[in-house]
Amino acid sequence: xxxESIRKLLEQVRRGKVTPDEAVNRLRxxxxxxxxxxxxxxxxxxxxxxxxxxxxxxxxxxxxxxIFVRLAKHGGNVLATHADGEQFAAVKxxxxxxxxxxxxxxxxxxxDPRVYGKGTIAVVSAGTSDIPIAEEAVVTxxxxxxxxxxxxxxxxxxxxxxxxxxxxxxxxxxxxVCAGMEGALPSVVGGLVGVxxxxxxxxxxxxxxxxxxxxxxxxxxxxxxxVSVVNIDNGFGAGYVASLINRLP
Numbered sequence: 001x002x003x004e005s006i007r008k009l010l011e012q013v014r015r016g017k018v019t020p021d022e023a024v025n026r027l028r029x030x031x032x033x034x035x036x037x038x039x040x041x042x043x044x045x046x047x048x049x050x051x052x053x054x055x056x057x058x059x060x061x062x063x064x065x066x067i068f069v070r071l072a073k074h075g076g077n078v079l080a081t082h083a084d085g086e087q088f089a090a091v092k093x094x095x096x097x098x099x100x101x102x103x104x105x106x107x108x109x110x111x112d113p114r115v116y117g118k119g120t121i122a123v124v125s126a127g128t129s130d131i132p133i134a135e136e137a138v139v140t141x142x143x144x145x146x147x148x149x150x151x152x153x154x155x156x157x158x159x160x161x162x163x164x165x166x167x168x169x170x171x172x173x174x175x176x177v178c179a180g181m182e183g184a185l186p187s188v189v190g191g192l193v194g195v196x197x198x199x200x201x202x203x204x205x206x207x208x209x210x211x212x213x214x215x216x217x218x219x220x221x222x223x224x225x226x227v228s229v230v231n232i233d234n235g236f237g238a239g240y241v242a243s244l245i246n247r248l249p
Contacts, residue, residue: 190224
């Protein structure tokens with residue numbers, strides 16, 4: 001439940017369309033709802049501007065479905081990351097409008113199609129192998145009300161592929177760059193644009209990439225001053241932070 005939905009509810013009470021008791025019943029589970037195995041934070045959208053997101057890892061299909069349903073009942077968009085097919089099947093039985101974004105491993109419910117972002121978020125992947133992490137960033141940003149454009153397989157090994165999109169990147173309000181191997185691409189992008197660049201190291205590469213650690217350290221040492229870095233494979237975190245930036249006046 002967000003600020004607008006509470007304002008709408010109070011307006012319905014004022015007009016007599018909803019009784020005070022009905023309103024209290026709808027607000028009963030603020031700030032959180034205790035399911036025994038999880039405490040669902042319905043207050044987060046009011047407090048932080050974004051609703052709670054479900055991390056699918058190590059949750060049973062039944063747990064995933066129950067949390068998803070409780071969040072869906074409050075009318076906002078719902079996102080579950082790191083989700084698998086069994087979890088989606090359990091959710092789909094109870095929330096028929098839910099969709100599974102396979103590449104991103106995300107379950108989404110788009111109750112609210114409105115765009116809250118002030119501009120476009122661009123999501124860039126160095127290689128095709130980085131696309132799943134980039135897709136997690138795309139899905140996150142879209143569910144949180146942003147216009148998103150993606151540019152995939154434009155790494156530094158063929159820099160002309162990136163430069164072909166230079167104008168579009170320059171028009172973005174935030175750029176997310178996902179790269180493995182040596183993690184050089186965010187520095188290059190950072191030198192081309194005058195907006196925040198969020199670098200996402202991915203666990204893609206051969207032995208000395210150390211499952212993304214090399215890319216992470218390379219990005220942390222970027223010479224481009226507009227580059228900040230999230231954790232390895234954290235497309236969700238990049239999409240979330242980009243959404244917050246894109247909502248600023």
